Amino acid sequence: MSDQTMPPQHQPRQPGREGAMHPEPVYIAPGYRGSGKLQGKVALITGADSGIGRAVALHFALEGAYLALAYLDEHDDARHTLEEVERAGAEAAMFAGDLARESFCNEIIDAVVQRWGHIDVLVNNAGEQHPTERLEDIPQEQWERTFSTNMFSMFMLTKAALPHMQAGGAIINTTSITAYKGNPVLLDYSATKGAITSFTRSLAMNLAERGIRVNGVAPGPIWTPLIPSTFDEESVAQFGADTPMGRPGQPSEVAPAFVYLACDDASYVSGQVLHVNGGVVVNG
Known part of the structure; x- marks a missing residue:
């Protein structure tokens, strides 16, 4: 295929597994050096076992943050992430469970506060998607x-x-390019991402007087385990080919946007969404 960007591949279950991907995603760009932008900050990141979540965790680790990392049940990938962030010098804790349960959400927060006393940065990144051709076929x-x-x-x-x-804290929500341009086979996923974008804007206004900033990142096609576990081999082989850059992005190309929004460099930025999508112009 002239527009092939990746070897054809498919994984039979979600969430996908990073170790089964070929090539594996790139999580840290060569030459990235931390500069203490998050030194001493306590950050909670969901969906942190692999993909964008792992990349964000690694970049936060290099910037000096303490890390609470939540994931569903991808234990091998999560162990790998923990090893990598600890190798980067971070103190970290992992939490496995279903974030769709309020009790688990409360358990994570209680554990983080018990260990570190507070939370400075919350990264809401966990997500799932299920392609379905017709609305009538979505259960x-x-x-x-x-x-x-x-x-x-x-x-x-x-x-x-x-x-x-407290004041100075930051909340960063992972939305998606689908919130802005839609996707014909990801109707429920796109609808959630539209809701996340609106939630981000509204919450930013709600929390402004408390000094807590709320922003989002809207990735385009990023090479993560969610992709081969979601789409068929042919779709994976052409993943990202329709972007102006003609390729999918790597998690390492998204994570610095989260670093920027989490640190004081973005002290006058709230209610905004950064578009990391390979050159697609949206929301213009």
Whole structure:
């Protein structure tokens, strides 16, 4: 195929596994050097076992943050992430469970506060997607599950975290290019990302008087385990080919946007979304 960007591949279950991907994602760009932008900050990152979440964790580690890393059940990938952030010099803790359960969200926050006393940065990144050609073929259970994982968990975790955040804190939500341009086979996923974008803007206004900034990052096609576990081999082989840059992005190319929004460099930035999508112009 002239527009092939990746070797054809598919994984039979979600969440995908990073170790089964070829090539594996790039999590730290060669030459990236931390400069203490998050020194001593306590950051909670969801979906941190692999993909964008792992890249954010590694960059935060290099910037000096303490890390609480939440994931579903990808234990091998999560152990790898923990090893990498500790190798980068970070103190970190892992939490496995379903963020669609309010009790788990509360458990994470309680554990983080017990260990570090407060939360400075909350990164709501966990998500799932299920391609379906026709709206009539989307089961009610799938629609509710996608919203529970992608959107409701964000509400529950943020609600639990806010009492432990102070002025100067930052909340960063992972939305998507699909919130702006749609996707014909990701109807429920795109709807959640639209909700996340609106939630981000509204919450930013709500928390401005408390000195807590709220922003989002809207990735385009990024090479993560979610991709081969979501799409068929042919779609994976052409992943990202329709961007102006003609390729998918790597997690290492998204994570610095999270660093910027988490640190004081973005002290006058709230209610905004950074578009890391290979050159697609949206929301213009």
